[in-house]
């Protein structure tokens with residue numbers, strides 16, 4: 001059968017764009033449909049604007065610290081609208097680069113919504129249909145809001161980047177990546193921030209000690225964390241929102257942010273009608289080669305509900321491209337993915353948590369919490385946490401967790417070290433770089449405990 005394209009990609013986000021570019025560069029006929037803005041969540045309403053906001057929010061502390069280093073500086077006022085507009089100019093620039101790179105690779109860019117009609121056909125919003133030998137579903141996800149009365153009085157992460165004014169008093173519901181990162185951002189920008197989290201601690205799934213350390217630091221920096229608490233009643237009070245929590249606390253806020261998780265954007269996509277199996281919450285079922293039950297349809301990125309990170313979507317795209325267009329069956333390697341939460345302080349993690357390591361085998365725990373030189377000089381109390389989990393039997397490093405400045409940068413390199421299968425002896429025979437924060441990773445001599 002003669003198709004319009006070799007590959008039709010639905011979704012111009014991190015995963016879709018990489019798959020489309022690679023495949024077009026190899027000489028195949030490729031189209032990518034994007035219903036919103038090219039670049040997807042990461043570029044337009046995720047990693048990139050979020051990190052720019054992190055940078056903006058860190059200056060308040062830096063100005064205070066600069067004073068101790070001899071500079072006469074005043075923090076002054078923060079111009080939210082000026083910053084916001086500059087941030088959007090940057091996003092426009094990046095979106096343009098994504099579009100240009102796709103076109104340069106020979107890919108057709110279709111700025112419309114696409115839905116599946118059958119295993120080889122998509123229908124565009126204007127009613128035209130296109131056929132393709134392979135279809136890649138890379139539609140990402142969207143914020144999920146709990147079904148509670150007046151939930152629409154809250155905003156979601158997509159809206160944060162468009163606020164008209166910086167909220168003076170803010171409530172963030174949810175203690176995952178997004179909730180904690182925005183709590184740090186708004187706290188740094190000068191808002192009075194409270195969080196409602198259902199569990200006893202933020203950042204479920206991360207190492208207990210490390211997430212406890214982040215939580216303590218966030219509270220010391222002025223964020224109020226209500227644990228075991230979810231909103232039970234929400235009302236509009238003038239142009240503010242009144243919220244009552246399940247622990248009985250109540251207050252009125254200028255802004256309430258739902259950071260209660262994300263769900264795949266698979267509603268109305270025609271997947272099930274085309275024969276593609278969906279799991280709970282609309283997650284697309286794929287095998288280890290990202291192939292759905294329909295052989296011509298593949299899926300990757302956030303919509304397959306595995307690891308919702310940009311570099312993972314990109315690597316899945318590479319694996320898909322090799323498997324389908326290079327004749328080289330390649331499964332995505334999900335082992336030892338380093339990750340950072342851009343909380344304040346930052347946390348970087350790779351490998352097992354202490355709790356996971358303890359389940360697996362007898363583990364030696366090396367840990368240190370210290371005041372870094374730059375902080376100690378200004379009288380700061382916040383400590384950096386370094387934690388190394390080591391197999392008692394093999395000496396192999398099983399997990400690394402760092403909380404403190406540049407933890408995200410450090411964990412990138414430690415990810416390589418762990419992928420190479422480093423042992424504690426390898427760390428011990430590596431010379432320190434002095435004076436740095438990072439040197440602590442090679443100077444921890446004795447374990448603080450053995451978990452047998």
Ligand SMILES: Cc1cc2nc3c(=O)[nH]c(=O)nc-3n(C[C@H](O)[C@H](O)[C@H](O)COP(=O)(O)OP(=O)(O)OC[C@H]3O[C@@H](n4cnc5c(N)ncnc54)[C@H](O)[C@@H]3O)c2cc1C
Nearest residue numbers: 011013014015035040041046114139140301302308309310
């Ligand atoms: C606030 C926030 C901060 C984040 N920070 C980080 C971070 O610091 N580091 C990190 O690694 N990850 C981060 N993430 C996660 C990261 O953004 C995602 O994992 C990544 O973008 C997933 O890529 P994707 O290609 O699967 O989907 P997306 O990037 O979401 O792209 C999907 C695209 O498909 C389009 N689309 C959907 N349906 C259709 C259709 N029917 N037709 C046409 N187009 C369609 C959408 O408009 C979207 O552009 C963050 C996410 C959020 C929300």
Ligand SMILES: NC(=O)c1ccc[n+]([C@@H]2O[C@H](COP(=O)([O-])OP(=O)(O)OC[C@H]3O[C@@H](n4cnc5c(N)ncnc54)[C@H](O)[C@@H]3O)[C@@H](O)[C@H]2O)c1
Nearest residue numbers: 146174175176177178179230259260261262308340341342
């Ligand atoms: N730095 C990064 O790499 C980064 C940053 C942001 C997002 N992300 C990715 O995006 C994904 C989604 O992030 P997220 O923060 O939206 O999801 P998440 O699953 O990490 O956190 C959602 C939180 O909301 C809570 N929650 C759910 N329903 C609730 C309710 N009714 N009331 C109170 N709390 C409720 C959950 O208990 C959980 O703590 C992450 O898993 C991550 O992969 C990554």
